[in-house]
Amino acid sequence: xxxxxxxxxxxxxxxxxxxxxxxxxxxxxxxxxxxxxxxxxxxxxxxxxxxxxxxxxxxxxxxxxxxxxxxxxxxxxxxxxxxxxxxxxxxxxxxxxxxxxxxxxxxxxxxxxxxxxxxxxxxxxxxxxxxxxxxxxxxxxxxxxxxxxxxxxxxxxxxxxxxxxxxxxxxxxxxxxxxxxxxxxxxxxxxxxxxxxxxxxxxxxxxxxxxxxxxxxxxxxxxxxxxxxxxxxxxxxxxxxxxxxxxxxxxxxxxxxxxxxxxxxxxxxxxxxxxxxxxxxxxxxxxxxxxxxxxxxxxxxxxxxxxxxxxxxxxxxxxxxxxxxxxxxxxxxxxxxxxxxxxxxxxxxxxxxxxxxxxxxxxxxxxxxxxxxxxxxxxxxxxxxxxxxxxxxxxxxxxxxxxxxxxxxxxxxxxxxxxxxxxxxxxxxxxxxxxxxxxxxxxxxxxxxxxxxxxxxxxxxxxxxxxxxxx
Numbered sequence: 001x002x003x004x005x006x007x008x009x010x011x012x013x014x015x016x017x018x019x020x021x022x023x024x025x026x027x028x029x030x031x032x033x034x035x036x037x038x039x040x041x042x043x044x045x046x047x048x049x050x051x052x053x054x055x056x057x058x059x060x061x062x063x064x065x066x067x068x069x070x071x072x073x074x075x076x077x078x079x080x081x082x083x084x085x086x087x088x089x090x091x092x093x094x095x096x097x098x099x100x101x102x103x104x105x106x107x108x109x110x111x112x113x114x115x116x117x118x119x120x121x122x123x124x125x126x127x128x129x130x131x132x133x134x135x136x137x138x139x140x141x142x143x144x145x146x147x148x149x150x151x152x153x154x155x156x157x158x159x160x161x162x163x164x165x166x167x168x169x170x171x172x173x174x175x176x177x178x179x180x181x182x183x184x185x186x187x188x189x190x191x192x193x194x195x196x197x198x199x200x201x202x203x204x205x206x207x208x209x210x211x212x213x214x215x216x217x218x219x220x221x222x223x224x225x226x227x228x229x230x231x232x233x234x235x236x237x238x239x240x241x242x243x244x245x246x247x248x249x250x251x252x253x254x255x256x257x258x259x260x261x262x263x264x265x266x267x268x269x270x271x272x273x274x275x276x277x278x279x280x281x282x283x284x285x286x287x288x289x290x291x292x293x294x295x296x297x298x299x300x301x302x303x304x305x306x307x308x309x310x311x312x313x314x315x316x317x318x319x320x321x322x323x324x325x326x327x328x329x330x331x332x333x334x335x336x337x338x339x340x341x342x343x344x345x346x347x348x349x350x351x352x353x354x355x356x357x358x359x360x361x362x363x364x365x366x367x368x369x370x371x372x373x374x375x376x377x378x379x380x381x382x383x384x385x386x387x388x389x390x391x392x393x394x395x396x397x398x399x400x401x402x403x404x405x406x407x408x409x410x411x412x413x414x415x416x417x418x419x420x421x422x423x424x425x426x427x428x429x430x431x432x433x434x435x436x437x438x439x440x441x442x443x444x445x446x447x448x449x450x451x452x453x454x455x456x457x458x459x460x461x462x463x464x465x466x467x468x469x470x471x
Contacts, residue, residue, distance in 0.1 A: 009320050010093070010170070010311040020320075027327065031304035033172035035297045035335075037163075037179040042296035044183045044211075048204055049289040050353070051190045055141075057282050057361050059201055062141035064285030065134055065274045069267045070149050072260045073121070074156055079256025080110040080249055081160030086394055087248070088168025089307045093314020100169060101232035102241075104223060106248045107161025109240050115154030122150035134274060138281075144202040152209030155216050162219035168307055169232075178218045186211035254403040258390055261406030262383075262454055265414040269443055272422050275429065279361055280440035283368035286351060290369075291376045294339035298384050301332045302391035309395030321396065325462065329388035336384030337377070344373040368440070375444045382451040389458035398461070405457045414450035421446050 011030070013023040052059045075082075087103035121128075129142050166174045186207055193203030228234045270288070274281030305328025312321035343350065347370040393402050419428050424437025436442065 009315050009317055010308050011324055022323065022327065030170055030172055030307060031301050033176040034167060034300035034303045037176045038296040038300035040179040040183045042292045044186050045292050046289055047187055047190060048208065051194055052201065052204055055200060057278055057365065058137045059141050060285055061274050061278050061281040062138045062145065062201065064281050065138065065271050066142050066145055067285065072264045072267050074153050075263060076256040076260040077114050078157045078160050079259060080252030081107050081157040081164060083248060083252040083255050084161040085164030085168045085306055086310050086397060088165050089310025089395060090314035092169050093311035097232045101234045102237040104161055104165045105237040106245050108158045109245050110249055111154050111158040111161065114157060118150050118153040122147045141201045144200065145205045148202055148205035148209050152212055156212050159212055159216040159219060162216065162223060165223065167303055168310065170307065174222055178215055181218060182211045182215035185214055251399060254399045255394060258399060258403035258406050261410040262386065262451065265410040265450060268415050269418050269447055272418055273440055273443055276422060276440060279364045279368060282365045283372055284440065286365065286369045287372045287376050290343060290350060291340055291380055294336050294380055298332050298336045298387055301328060301335060302387045304328055305388060305392045306395040309392050313396060325392035328392060329385065332388035333381065333384045337381045340377040340380045344377050347373040372444060375448065379448045379451055382455045386451060386455035386458055389455065389462045392462055402458055402461055406454060409450065409454050414446060418443050418446040
């Protein structure tokens, strides 16, 4: 006799002998739109890089100095938006549609409460960036990009929470179509603002902020539509419940720390390469942007893991959650390794697409980028294992211990080790660490070793089953 919980299990089917099997077709139907949605976001990032590459090598380096720093701020506080997907998936698995819908309002209220912080950080960009001792030309370009992007982070977090609702209930095609719309709008706005109106770097930032704003409006229109309201009572969930908002923030911030601990390390790693010189800074940025075509879809597969694990736990079946999580982690790694190897193999044709200026350093950037792409294959293999494990743990609600592990490894290992290996004596940001002066390759070795250790820790946490006692 099959119980109600058994019937609610995601990606499950019962064969002719009455045994429960994994329905891989349903996993693919859930994951593929998320895979494509994050691919669209990767294309959006590449589009920004291509447009900025038309300005100058200094502009590419400036974006490199800021790209991960802005991403870190977004995901750190965006954890409250990301955790919406966990709440939605678990509520949906329990058969509680109103609670699933209510999680969206909690995410939007949290994003609104965070907006004054982003406004406060947006305007003193020059003082913040002066800490990294960039060249005057690169610093000025970075400042013009910083302010518009920070002003839009609250909207981006609300966007994240709304997308988390549709992902959590398995309607991932809605997320896909809205992200396609965002990507197309961003292309039009980049051309219009950067070149037609002559706004340059600031135009690229405003294009991203405005396209995300339009995407958030589209998400809200669908969320408040008649069909969603009929099934989830989506128009009745908007009065603020402060205790529930505090609970969301108390889980979302540790999730943000988990997701951004390594990103913060990568941000500082990127800044160190820019500090080392324009060529290593620009080459590292080109490689990071190019390999985002693997990184972002890997996030989509991992997000499917969050939904599958969360719905399984909501249905009361933790062993099934572990089984589906293992599949999501495996798919994440296989995809990442395959695509990154393909990118490295074709680097000689791909890299020049994103370095289109005519200054004297272009050839050096192209040559170094092609070499770094092979190091990125190894780095991203371990990073996919890290991402898959982290998102599956997110689905369980086991956040705090993995977050602590990530923070300790980043600040006690990755950041100082990158500085030690990258800079020669007297070149670095600080003088109290030994400096071996291996250069850009030293920085990449540090990144690979850090991601290896972090992914091993998170995979151990997932495989150990400790999360089965955490919720």
